[in-house]
Amino acid sequence: MSAISIGQAVILGAVEGVTEFLPVSSTGHLKIVEGLMGIPVDDHAVVGFSAVIQVGAIAAVLVYFAKDIARILRAWARGIADPEQRYRHDYKFAWWVILATVPVVVVGLAAKPLIQGPLASLWVVAGSLIAGSGVMFAADRLGRHKRGEDDTSLSDAMLVGGSQILALLFPGFSRSGATMSTALLLDLDRVAATRLSFFLGIPALTGAGIYELKDALGTGAGAAPLIAGTAVSFVVAYASIAWLLKFVSQHSFNAFVIYRVAVGLLLFGLLGTGVLEG
Numbered sequence: 001m002s003a004i005s006i007g008q009a010v011i012l013g014a015v016e017g018v019t020e021f022l023p024v025s026s027t028g029h030l031k032i033v034e035g036l037m038g039i040p041v042d043d044h045a046v047v048g049f050s051a052v053i054q055v056g057a058i059a060a061v062l063v064y065f066a067k068d069i070a071r072i073l074r075a076w077a078r079g080i081a082d083p084e085q086r087y088r089h090d091y092k093f094a095w096w097v098i099l100a101t102v103p104v105v106v107v108g109l110a111a112k113p114l115i116q117g118p119l120a121s122l123w124v125v126a127g128s129l130i131a132g133s134g135v136m137f138a139a140d141r142l143g144r145h146k147r148g149e150d151d152t153s154l155s156d157a158m159l160v161g162g163s164q165i166l167a168l169l170f171p172g173f174s175r176s177g178a179t180m181s182t183a184l185l186l187d188l189d190r191v192a193a194t195r196l197s198f199f200l201g202i203p204a205l206t207g208a209g210i211y212e213l214k215d216a217l218g219t220g221a222g223a224a225p226l227i228a229g230t231a232v233s234f235v236v237a238y239a240s241i242a243w244l245l246k247f248v249s250q251h252s253f254n255a256f257v258i259y260r261v262a263v264g265l266l267l268f269g270l271l272g273t274g275v276l277e278g
Contacts, residue, residue: 004049008037009225010232013053017236020057020205021198021244023136023177023256024263028125031171032267035122035276047116051212052226054205056233061198064241069202089150093199096154100161101203107165108208119169122271122278128172129264133257136181140253143184149192156186161200172264175201180253190248198241 004012015033019026030050031041039046062069075090085091108115118124163182167175176197183193270276 003222004039004046004225004229006225006228008039009049009053009229011037012050013056013229013232014236016050016053016229017057017060017233017238018240020054020233020237021061021176021201021241023132023174023180023253024260025125025129025132025167025172025174025177026054026057027167028129028172028174028263031120031122031125032263032276041120041122044116047120048212049226049229051208053209053229053233055209056230057237058202058206058209059230060234060237060241061202064238065198092154093152093157096152096157097161097199097203099154100157100200101207103158103162104164104168104204105207108168111169115168120171122267122276124170125172126264126267126271128170129174129260129267131170132166132173132177132181133260133264136177136253136260137257139181139184140190140257144187145184145189147186147188147192149188149195152188152192152196156183156188157196157200159186160196161204164200164204174260175205177256177260184253190253191245194245194248 012030012033015029016026019029027050034041034046072090072094075085075088076094078085079088079091079094111119160179160182163178164175166178167173179197179200180190180193183196184190188196267276271278
């Protein structure tokens with residue numbers, strides 16, 4: 001492929017920043033925009049570029065939740081040094097995030113050829129957007145929204161963390177959508193489900209970006225576009241996080257469900273008419 005330009009990188013960074021933490025699938029939107037710009041969505045450099053600019057969005061989470069993360073890390077360090085501190089929820093939560101990341105890492109490494117090959121298809125994205133909408137709609141209706149963040153357990157973290165595999169294998173399903181839906185089915189309230197999704201995404205997405213960096217730089221995506229895309233992703237993601245937490249405290253997920261279905265159907269139409277190639 002020809003190198004991704006800085007202009008294209010800025011657009012993709014903005015798309016990544018807006019959609020990474022909204023339950024609408026950042027991967028799906030990136031692939032759609034890449035397709036509209038004539039960028040081959042299944043090229044290894046493009047897949048690597050998308051993973052790297054996610055680090056900008058993750059950096060936004062680190063900054064936005066800096067106080068929470070520092071508190072959790074302090075509790076974890078104290079618990080490592082002092083067994084009497086290990087009863088604290090923050091200490092246990094730090095371990096849960098680590099353990100809940102293992103399944104998606106294992107599957108990601110094992111299924112990399114599929115993820116970067118057949119599963120990168122825009123047809124998969126369109127189907128996953130609509131299928132994920134059904135899951136989200138059901139979860140928001142069936143969940144009792146009665147448990148807060150302090151009520152989470154190891155089993156909650158493992159189930160929610162494991163659900164990231166759905167988004168990994170089916171781009172368009174949405175990592176945020178999968179984790180939030182699973183948390184809602186476990187009866188967490190919408191804000192707790194959203195915050196848990198944020199925290200569980202930090203190690204998985206950061207690891208993916210670092211892992212893909214060599215491939216992204218070595219196969220056509222230059223350093224300047226990577227920096228530009230990552231910087232834009234950071235700024236836009238920070239604003240997106242603040243908006244989402246306020247939104248879910250007052251609204252259901254219906255707007256996201258409707259939007260996902262509309263985008264999925266539109267994508268099927270564009271693919272079926274040949275405007276986009278899958």
